[in-house]
Amino acid sequence: MNIINKVTIRHLKQNKRRSLVTIIGVIISVAMITAVATLGVSFLDLMVRQEIEKNGEWHVQYKNVTEEQIEAIEQDSGTQNMVFSSDGYSILEGSQNDFKPYLYFKNYDEEGMEQFPITVSEGRLPTTKEEVAISDVIQDNVEVPFEIGDELTVEVGERVHITDNKLLSQMDSLQTNEGETLEKLDELETKNVTIVGVIDRPAWEPAWSPGYTVIGYVDKATIAKGETLDVFVTVAKLESELFDHADELADKNGIVGVQFNSELLRYYGLTDNDNLRATLFSLAGIIMAVILIGSVALIYNAFAISVSERARHLGMLSSVGATKKQKRNSVFFEGAVIGIISIPIGLLAGLGGIGLTFVFINPLIEDALNITEKLELVITPASLILACSISILTIFISSYVPAKRASKISAIDAMRQTQDIKLVGKNVKTSKWVRKVFGLEAEIGLKNVKRNRKRYLATVFSLVISIVLFLSVTYFTDGLKKSLEMSQTASQFDLQISGSGLDEVDLEIYAQLEQVTKTSLIKSAQAEAFIESDQLPGQLTEQLENGDMFLEDEKFRYYVDLQGIDDASFEAYAKELGIEGDTFAGNRKAIVIDQTSYEDADSGKFIETKTINAEVGNEIELQKILYSETNEQLEGEMLSTFEIAALTDQVPMGVQEAGLGGLTIIIPKTTFEQLDFTEDENSTSIYATSSDPMATQAMIEEQNDNNIQVYNIYQQRQQEEQMILLMSVFIYGFITLISLISIANIFNTISTSISLRKREFAMLRSVGMTPKGFNKMIRYESLFYGGKALAYGLPISIAVMIAMHRSLGYTFQYEFSLPWMSIFFTIVVIFLIVGAAMLYSIIKIKNANIIESLKQENA
Structure with a gap:
């Protein structure tokens, strides 16, 4: 160690307070960078594990593939692991729930049983095509409960909509209209199966799905010629090219259906949405720049003040022959010493702080959200190297300007201390x-x-x-x-209760259930309104200019969601907006939702925009929508004219915002009932929030009212x-x-x-x-x-x-x-x-x- 460095270390020791302040500043900066990097990695790890726990680990799904196509997928260089699956529906004899009349057979091979989240509560999972495991909720919804060892003869097929002739999935609720079922089972195949186990209701089964899950077994080796399977693939290398690679593989081999596990891939930092990728990278760059600038500022000030304080010390070195390079290196050496002390402590402080945060936050997450996974401190070499590199770069940048300044201090200026104070x-x-x-x-x-x-x-x-x-x-x-x-x-409720004949009596009954905290009854109907072109928002104006939409007699046809809310709920909603409820009594005044968010199909952007450029006091003339026997829309029939009493972006419980080109209009239920709507033209639903939605749903379904359908969202x-x-x-x-x-x-x-x-x-x-x-x-x-x-x-x-x-x-x-x-x-x-x-x-x-x-x- 040369004499300059020895003098620098001695000076650091003599000025303990300043040295300590500088070291603490660097430690805070390093800890911040380390904490941010570790937090990001740990958070993504949690989301990956939670998504895998909920929906299984897979990256690409190829639908309805044949034996030859399976071989092509298996031989592809990007394929690491394959899981085979098939599904189908059969009638559940003796179902007590009119809106769940099916058994939904979800069949996996042996790897699929392990890879997808399935919890066995009794017995075991199937190991042959002749065995199944049933969901435990089936037992509570059939006349005679099943037992392990029971043999079932079922006809399994596909759900098909009768009118549209399209295939339906578990995400589609039972298709009905006025009690008439609008779907059927097609391509039926008779199967004889034995129940060998009972499973917990899977998390991936929607509450509104029409079929209770039954887990079956599928073996690729035993599929007959002409049969098809779904193949779930985990890829060998997670990179953005996997989207194009999968599409190319599908096109090359004639595979019609390709689906990506977008949620899981997004947590790995992969997305096939270029706009989303641009958003993520640009935001990450801005945040990292803000952090880096903040760190540089914090450390730079410490070094700048250090140089000001050491002016006489540097002048003394200059007076005894120290060169500019030696004075500059003195400051760099000081930065190196402080970095050697501060960076390891900062790394430990950042990791320890985040780890302690996880200890306190995990019970909150577990209790409040009832999720199975916990935040774990994930320390990767990449995050530590990143933190160290940024910290070293930060110290270098922070010390460079003071070092350059130190090299220019002359002995006379330093002793007179004229470099900081300029008396001009x-x-x-x-x-x-x-x-x-x-x-x-x-x-x-x-x-x-x-x-x-x-x-x-x-x-x-x-x-x-x-x-x-x-x-x-x-x-x-x-x-x-x-x-x-x-x-x-956007949804502010837990349960939607739908059915014919619902009224205030039913509302009172459901409101008195033990766990129910809030209820609202809404009657809804569809109408239309013709709005002047100068009241259209910018997004609609652009579409008109592009020829995507058109005007009718210089007016634009709006589709209107007319919502009539029970009087008590409406009065409470009006008061939230600062309007007295009696303002709407005995007249045709309405509240209009004037803001909406939607996903643009062409650009893939989520856009927030005004629904209409109107003012309070303007009138909207509503017309009834009429159709011919061939389902062609006819000229509308005058319904009523409403004065706008309020424009707001606050949506009451149970009401959904209309999309672009639509309006949501809120009125009291008493006013709604005065309009000329037939029973077929309007629907009634009760919306409720509950402290225990699952228990509340069970209590409602126990009433065995076949006219009631409960959607648990x-x-x-x-x-x-x-x-x-x-x-x-x-x-x-x-x-x-x-x-x-x-x-x-x-x-x-x-x-x-x-x-x-x-x-x-x-x-x-x-x-x-x-x-x-x-x-x-x-x-x-x-x-x-x-x-x-x-x-x-x-x-x-x-x-x-x-x-x-x-x-x-x-x-x-x-x-x-x-x-x-x-x-x-x-x-x-x-x-x-x-x-x-x-x-x-x-x-x-x-x-x-x-x-x-x-x-x-x-x-």
Whole structure:
């Protein structure tokens, strides 16, 4: 070790406080980078495991493939593992649930039994084609329960819609109209099977599906000529090319149906949606840039202040013959020493912090969401190398400018300490209004700020970075939640109860069930309205210009979802909007939902737009939709004219937003019943929320009312809420971390800057400045720092927000709006933090001896 490096280490030891502050700053920066990288990897690992637990591990599904096509898939270089499957429906004799009349046979080979989530509660899984395992819920819905060992003779086939002649799946509920079944079983094959086990109801069976799951066995080796199977493939290498490769394989071998496990592949970072990929990569780049800039700012300030403090030390080295290179390398060596100490501690702190967060968050996730998987601390070499590389790069960038500056310090300048303070008249000149309005103390404070320009800029830079960090991450959080809400189905209820003849009596009965927390009865019907072209939103106008849609007599035909809500629920909804319920009594006034989100089929974007550019007080004339016997739409019949009483984006429970080109109109049920709708032209449903939706569904079905159908969407919505909650927890945790780092950055910069001004403060006290005047000067300095930081920080933050909005715009299109509450919060907090940091620093030095402070060189 050369003499320069030895002197540098000794200087670090002598200035323990400054060295410790710098080391802590680097540790915080490294911990942040490590925590973010580990959090991302661990979160994706959780989502991968949860998705596999729910729907099995597979990447590509080839549907209805023949024996020759199976061989082609098996020999493909991209195929790692194959699972064979088939399915079909048979009539469930003695079913007590009119809306679940089928057994749904889902057959897997031996690998499929292991790869897909199937839980055996009694007996075992089938091992031959003549064996099956039934779902436990079947036992509660048949006249005579089945037992293990029972033999069944069933006819298995495909569900086919009678009118459309299309195949139906488990995602399609039983097709009926006024009690008449609109589907049949086709391609029937007789099978004799023996029950060998009972399984828990699979998570992948929708509550509204018409068939109870039965697990069967399929063997590729025994399939007959002409039979087809579904093949689930896990690929050998997860890369974006797998989408094109699978499509090419299908085209080459004449395979008609190809489906990808999009949810699982997305968690691996793969998607066949170019817009979504652009969104993910651009957002990741912006966030990493914000983190990197924040880290550089934090460490740079520590090194910049270090060089200012070491000016005389570097001047001494220069006076005894140190070259520019040696002085520059002195700062680089200091950075290396601090990095060697800080990076390992930062890595451990980041990993430990995230691990501790997981310990606290796992019970919350498990209890609130009832998911089976837990967050695990996933440490990958790639994430550690990334954290170390970014940290080393950050330290190098942070020390480069101070090192270059150190190399230029001459012995005379260093000893006179003229490199920081520039006493040029025009640079410290202040307006005469400053003294008149704020007083002498404010003028002295402003001159001090201008005189110590580099320290002042370092402090303002720290504040600006803190503002940008906080507002950027806050906007990112809001944008991500907005995107998730747009891409998920909006539903505010757990159960939908449908059937003929439902009325307020039924509503009262269901409302009194033990777990039910809220109910609403809605009568709905379809109508149409012709709207003037100047009231159309931009999205519709574009489609009209492109020729995708057309006007009729200079008006656009809107399809209207007319919703009549029971009076009590409607009055509560109106009050939420600030309207008294009696406004709608005895007249034709309505609430219009004027905003919707939809997925554009051509671009693949999720778009949020206005449904209509109308104003309160405008009238909408509704017409009844009429069809001929050949199902051709006829000219509409006048129904009623409604005045718009309110325009809102708030949707009441049970109501779905109409898509583009449609309107959702909300009226009281009493008004709805005055309209000329026949029983066939409207439908009635009761919507309910429940503390235990599954138990509530069972209680309703136990009433054995064959006219009632219960749709339980709780499980579907639970997964959507799980995504939003998990994202919110981690992103708000990230905001907290960013906020703490920003506060630490500001306190570090200001307290160190104040410590370096001990001589200056001692001089002011020596010429008669009172403690009151001194505190007043410091308060005004705080205002100058905060005001200047906001003047730069807010425009930069808005620019970053716009960049994020454009990144999200590749996939999610909605209007840009500023987070005013976050901006107001930031303004208040900046002044509080600056004031607190100033006050903390002043308290530490206010009792210092004037003579000692004038002689003191280092903190």
